[in-house]
Amino acid sequence: MTIKPxxxxxxxxxxxxxxxxxxxxxxxxxxxQRIEEAKQIIKDIANDSKMLSNINKLQLPxxxxxxxxxxxxxxxxxxxxYSDVKQAVNQPTLDETIVQYxxxxxxxxxxxxxxxxxxxxxxxxxxxxxxxxxxxxxxxxWEQTPLLKEIEHMCIDMIEVTQNSLHYILSAGLE
Numbered sequence: 001m002t003i004k005p006x007x008x009x010x011x012x013x014x015x016x017x018x019x020x021x022x023x024x025x026x027x028x029x030x031x032x033q034r035i036e037e038a039k040q041i042i043k044d045i046a047n048d049s050k051m052l053s054n055i056n057k058l059q060l061p062x063x064x065x066x067x068x069x070x071x072x073x074x075x076x077x078x079x080x081x082y083s084d085v086k087q088a089v090n091q092p093t094l095d096e097t098i099v100q101y102x103x104x105x106x107x108x109x110x111x112x113x114x115x116x117x118x119x120x121x122x123x124x125x126x127x128x129x130x131x132x133x134x135x136x137x138x139x140x141x142w143e144q145t146p147l148l149k150e151i152e153h154m155c156i157d158m159i160e161v162t163q164n165s166l167h168y169i170l171s172a173g174l175e
Contacts, residue, residue, distance in 0.1 A: 003107060014072045032034055054083040055125055056087055058132070059090035062099045067123065074106055076113050077138070082124040087174060089132045098134060101151055101170065105136070109166075112143030131174055137167040143173055 006014075024044055029038035056064050057086040070079045089095075106121075113119055121138030126133045137159075144168045150156065 030093040051083050054085050059087040059088040061097040062095045066099045077121050080122045083107040084126045086128045108143050109142045117141035118128035132172050134170040
C-alpha cells in the first residue's frame with residue numbers, strides 16, 4: 001500500500017465534511033429532545049480540539065499532521081488520541097523519524113486488516129523537560145506480523161507484538 005500526501009483541498013473537504021457530520025449529529029439529538037446527548041457531543045468535540053492543540057505544543061509539525069489526518073487516510077482503524085505535553089520537542093530530525101516509523105508500521109499491516117474485525121489505534125503523546133514518549137497500541141486482527149526495526153535517535157520499547165495487538169513506546173531524551 002502506498003499513501004500519497006493529502007492535498008490542501010482534500011484536507012479542507014474532509015474537515016468540512018466532518019464538521020457538518022458533527023453539526024447534524026447535534027441537530028438530530030436536539031430534534032429528539034436529547035439535550036444531554038447533544039451537550040455531550042459538544043463537550044467531546046471541544047475536548048478533542050483541546051487535545052489536538054496540546055499535541056501541537058510538541059512543535060513536531062509532521063507528527064501533528066500525521067496524527068490529525070490519520071482517520072482520513074486509514075479509515076478502517078479508529079484512532080484515539082491522548083496527550084500530555086508539558087515541553088516542546090522541536091527537533092525536525094526526530095519529527096521526520098517519528099512520522100516515517102508510524103507510517104511504515106501502519107502501512108505494513110493495513111492491507112492485511114481483517115475486514116470483519118474492529119481495529120483501534122490508541123496513541124498517547126507525552127513530553128516533559130527530560131523526555132518525549134509516544135505510546136502506540138493497535139488492536140484488532142491482521143495477517144502480517146508487524147514489521148519492526150530499530151531507529152536512530154530513539155528508543156523503542158516493545159511491549160506486545162502479535163497479530164491482534166501491537167504495543168510499543170517510542171522515546172527520546174530531551175536534555
